[in-house]
Amino acid sequence: MKKQLTILLLVFSIFSFSQDDTTINLDEKLIDNPTDTLKSKYFKFDTSKLQFFNEKNDTITLDTTLSIKNYYSFNFLKKDDLHLLKSNNVGRFYNKLTYDFPNDNIPKLGYSANDIMLIHREDVLFSKVAYPLTELFFKSVYSQGQLTDAYFTSNLNQDLNFSLAFKALRSLGNYQNSLFGSKQFRTTLNFNGEKISTRFFYLSQSFERNENGGMTSTSIENFESEDPIFDERSKLNVKFEDAKNNYHQRIFYLTNNFSLINKKNNSFKIYHVFDFETTNNRYHQDNASFYYGNLISGNNDIVDHYKLRTLTNRFGLSKDNLFFDRLHLQLNNYNLNYFKVESGMDNKVFSENFSSFSVKVFKNMYNFDLSIDFEKKINGDQLGNNFNIKIKREFYKNNWFNLSLSIRQKHPGLIYENFISGYDNFNWTQSLKLVENKQIDLKISNSIFGNINFNHSIIDNFFYLSVDKDSQEIMAPILNQYDRKIKYYSLKIKRSFDFGKWTLDNAIIYQVINQNDDILNLPQFVSRNTLFFSERIFRNTLAIQTGINFKIFSKYYANEYNPLISDFHIQNEKKIGGFPLFDFFFNAKIRQTKIFIIAEHINSSFTGNNFYSTPESIYRDFGLRFGFKWNLFN
Numbered sequence: 001m002k003k004q005l006t007i008l009l010l011v012f013s014i015f016s017f018s019q020d021d022t023t024i025n026l027d028e029k030l031i032d033n034p035t036d037t038l039k040s041k042y043f044k045f046d047t048s049k050l051q052f053f054n055e056k057n058d059t060i061t062l063d064t065t066l067s068i069k070n071y072y073s074f075n076f077l078k079k080d081d082l083h084l085l086k087s088n089n090v091g092r093f094y095n096k097l098t099y100d101f102p103n104d105n106i107p108k109l110g111y112s113a114n115d116i117m118l119i120h121r122e123d124v125l126f127s128k129v130a131y132p133l134t135e136l137f138f139k140s141v142y143s144q145g146q147l148t149d150a151y152f153t154s155n156l157n158q159d160l161n162f163s164l165a166f167k168a169l170r171s172l173g174n175y176q177n178s179l180f181g182s183k184q185f186r187t188t189l190n191f192n193g194e195k196i197s198t199r200f201f202y203l204s205q206s207f208e209r210n211e212n213g214g215m216t217s218t219s220i221e222n223f224e225s226e227d228p229i230f231d232e233r234s235k236l237n238v239k240f241e242d243a244k245n246n247y248h249q250r251i252f253y254l255t256n257n258f259s260l261i262n263k264k265n266n267s268f269k270i271y272h273v274f275d276f277e278t279t280n281n282r283y284h285q286d287n288a289s290f291y292y293g294n295l296i297s298g299n300n301d302i303v304d305h306y307k308l309r310t311l312t313n314r315f316g317l318s319k320d321n322l323f324f325d326r327l328h329l330q331l332n333n334y335n336l337n338y339f340k341v342e343s344g345m346d347n348k349v350f351s352e353n354f355s356s357f358s359v360k361v362f363k364n365m366y367n368f369d370l371s372i373d374f375e376k377k378i379n380g381d382q383l384g385n386n387f388n389i390k391i392k393r394e395f396y397k398n399n400w401f402n403l404s405l406s407i408r409q410k411h412p413g414l415i416y417e418n419f420i421s422g423y424d425n426f427n428w429t430q431s432l433k434l435v436e437n438k439q440i441d442l443k444i445s446n447s448i449f450g451n452i453n454f455n456h457s458i459i460d461n462f463f464y465l466s467v468d469k470d471s472q473e474i475m476a477p478i479l480n481q482y483d484r485k486i487k488y489y490s491l492k493i494k495r496s497f498d499f500g501k502w503t504l505d506n507a508i509i510y511q512v513i514n515q516n517d518d519i520l521n522l523p524q525f526v527s528r529n530t531l532f533f534s535e536r537i538f539r540n541t542l543a544i545q546t547g548i549n550f551k552i553f554s555k556y557y558a559n560e561y562n563p564l565i566s567d568f569h570i571q572n573e574k575k576i577g578g579f580p581l582f583d584f585f586f587n588a589k590i591r592q593t594k595i596f597i598i599a600e601h602i603n604s605s606f607t608g609n610n611f612y613s614t615p616e617s618i619y620r621d622f623g624l625r626f627g628f629k630w631n632l633f634n
Contacts, residue, residue: 049130054122055199055253062133064631066543066589068496068505068530074139074596074627076147076169077117082507082528082551084116085558087613088233088620089173090141091117092180092209093561095568095613097526097553098509099457099488101437102410105375105384106334109279109308110413111566114207114247119167119184121253124201126190127153128161132634137167139596139627142620145170145181147627153188161190174233174621177212177241195259203251211283211563213239213291213475214616223618226609233621242286245566252276257318266321273314280307280341283564291475292564293425302422304564305341306415310334316358328360332375334383338414349418354380368393384409384434402443409434412463415565416479425476426564433481436460450495459486464519465562465569475562477569487514505530518572523553532585545587553577560614568614576612579619592631599624 052060063070072080076091085095094116102115127133137149146169153163167184184205191198215223219236222229230236254274261268285302288295295302316330334354339346355378363370369392377383387407394400412432420427437459444452462482468474489512496505509526532547555577559568584599604611604622611619 046130050133051128052125053127054125055255056122058122060125062631064592066534066545066587066594068503068532068545070594070629071530071545071549071585071587071596074598074629076139078137078149082526083509085553085613086620087561088175088618089178089180090147090171091169091182091207092173092178093117093566093613095558095561097523098490098511099520099522101408101435101439101457101459103408105386105408105410106310106312107336107382107411108413109281109306109338110415111245111247111281112413113561113566113568114281117182117207118249119186119203119205121203121251124186124188124203124253125163126161126188126199126201127163128190128192129153129155131155134632136630136632137627140625141169141171142174142623142625144172147171159192161188163188175212175236175618176234176238177210177243178238179208179210181208182206195262197257197259198255200254201251203249203253205249207245207247209245209247209566211240211243211245213243213289213563214561214614215239215618220616224609233618236618239291239616240285240289240563243289243563244284245563246282246284247279247566248281249277249279267319269318271314271316271318273312273316275310275312275314277310277312278307279310280305281566282341283566288423292423293474293476295422296424296427304419304421304426306419307339307341307346308414309337309339314358323363324361325364326360326362328358330358330360332356332358334380336382336414338418340420352380352382354378354383356380356383356385381431382411382414382434384411384436398445398447400445402441404439404441406437406439406441408437408439410437411435412481416463419565421564423476423564425474428479430479432463433461435463435481450493453490453492455488455490455492457488459488459520462486462519465565465567467569467571469572475560475564475569477562477565477567482515482517482519484516486520488520489513501535502531502533505532518557519570521557521559521570521572523556523577526553527551541590543589545585547585549583549585551581551583552579558612558614560616571615574615576615579611580607581611592633594629595626596628597624597626 047062047064050062052062054060075081083096083098085097087093093113132152132154135151139147141147149165149167151163151165153161155161165186168182170181172179182205186201186203188201189198216237216239219238223236255271257269257271259267259269282305283302288302313333314330316328319327332355336352338349340349341347356375357378358375359372361372371390373386373388375386377385386409388404390402390404392400392402411434417432418429437457439455439457442454464480464482465477466480467477491510492508494507496503507528511522511524513520513522528549528551530547530549532545534545536543555575557570557572558576560571562569580603581601582603584602586597588595600623601620602622613619
């Protein structure tokens with residue numbers, strides 16, 4: 001399916017893409033003077049006519065420049081990963097260097113290590129384009145595979161737009177049993193009529209992860225000894241050689257808006273949102289491992305397969321008038337069905353129906369943008385309440401501030417309430433409290449001081465996994481909810497300095513955690529500094545960007561990845577961090593194609609074998625990777 005869809009998009013793009021006597025001015029975000037015989041002799045391709053927005057109506061612009069932000073987001077997530085610590089294989093898992101709290105209040109299945117790698121609802125983009133657009137993305141991996149993403153969008157008419165996209169990854173990795181593969185397909189439909197508007201998307205994504213459980217204690221000693229024999233990382237023994245996780249998620253999303261009154265400063269709409277999500281995870285292991293303890297009597301192999309179906313219906317009305325710029329009143333209904341899958345049959349564990357109501361208000365007062373978002377549950381112990389208020393003021397370009405106060409509640413995950421495994425130590429039935437996060441977040445953007453972000457959170461009923469301290473080799477998790485408050489403070493500063501054609505881009509994160517026990521463990525400092533050179537050559541037809549990227553974080557008791565439940569457990573036996581990460585990069589842009597060449601972790605061979613992703617998983621060695629991002633317009 002991946003090959004067929006990629007070929008289809010390429011062929012469609014090639015036949016759609018035609019230019020005659022076209023000249024490119026790289027100083028402007030335009031492609032000038034292509035011939036368009038259907039409309040006029042000369043027509044300008046203007047990226048401002050390519051509009052993208054998500055389900056929350058956040059506007060996203062198409063970035064055709066060669067900026068350092070493009071380099072930071074040239075990865076599997078296609079986002080800046082400053083706050084994350086990558087595993088030794090592309091996309092396999094990410095350890096967190098900072099704390100964040102989910103924005104939604106609906107109970108999820110669990111297997112939380114997958115959350116970072118998912119394409120979320122707010123990441124799916126609807127579009128309204130004046131002409132077709134194709135975007136092709138490619139990046140090499142470490143062994144036997146590649147990362148690709150193909151996206152195409154076009155208007156069928158002035159009011160109807162569609163898009164197709166497919167992202168796929170396969171990477172064997174350099175360690176035993178570390179294969180990771182993913183498939184993420186998405187399609188959207190966007191219709192804007194005079195009285196009715198409709199948005200639809202379908203999202204399907206799956207992850208296939210071979211689980212090795214990390215290095216054995218002997219392999220860690222061999223790695224740290226720097227014995228050249230073990231420079232071939234496949235010689236290092238791992239805990240599991242036959243374990244595998246398969247994670248699948250599908251989302252059907254449909255919203256319809258009906259306009260009853262549509263006048264300036266006085267409109268009235270009713271709307272309905274249909275959202276159906278199914279998520280399941282299957283863990284399979286051919287042979288039981290002593291790292292997880294004993295099998296249940298009579299059980300010979302391990303197959304743990306759980307599924308969650310969530311049907312959400314939202315009914316609401318939207319009113320604009322002179323007092324409120326926008327007012328939403330909404331009634332929400334959530335239906336959850338939780339299953340244990342055995343022998344291909346869905347055995348229902350429980351079924352719940354939750355209800356809530358929401359109020360959203362938007363108002364501009366004295367050049368301040370005020371928004372209030374409030375959701376209160378009517379019934380359902382596992383459904384959380386949410387409250388969020390934001391105040392934003394923009395003074396002039398790149399000078400603004402955004403202050404938000406929020407109270408959010410979230411269930412830890414349904415597998416942590418009811419789970420039965422083939423392993424005797426992985427069985428529990430219990431009720432969990434909602435995790436509550438009270439937060440103050442202040443963001444300031446200033447042309448002199450840069451971007452500053454201060455966050456203060458107070459966490460109640462913090463949920464975490466641990467293992468038996470006296471048996472660190474045993475990975476059977478112990479479920480905990482902390483009965484005391486955790487106070488978290490963070491300060492993040494981003495600032496760039498230009499010296500002619502040279503730029504120094506800096507990002508620093510400072511974190512303080514007040515807690516009685518080592519529960520929420522994060523590095524105190526995270527720093528990234530990038531020195532690069534930018535130039536245009538060959539009569540301004542080729543833009544280049546080359547430099548060194550440096551990243552480091554202070555030592556801390558990092559969480560350990562636990563394969564059977566695809567989550568992390570805390571530990572206080574070994575600190576990781578304090579090792580420098582140097583990357584050399586060369587980026588170029590010609591016409592609408594960006595090319596990236598990256599030498600990752602170039603210092604790995606001479607700064608010592610002390611680099612880890614988790615206490616028992618080694619970080620990446622030196623590797624040379626390349627790729628491109630290509631925009632095609634018609």
